Amino acid sequence: MARTLELPLSSQVNGHTWNLYSFDYESPDGRPSGYFYATSDDHAKLLLSELKETAVLAGQVMGQVHE
DSSP: OOOOOOOSSSSTTTTTTEEEEEOOOOOOTBEEEEEEESSHHHHHHHHHHHHHHHOOOOOOOOOOOOO
């Protein structure tokens, strides 16, 4: 049975709305995608650029925490 990870479409942080954005990338295994949060389209473009330059593997996601 596959386990799922639910992501909210938006979240409020310090009075700002952070919306969920997706990105695709090319890989020998196909065209996978990922997700991150940003406050606007321009912010998402900036964050994606920073991800391209600085991203490192943090580890496998094993579950989610409910607060």
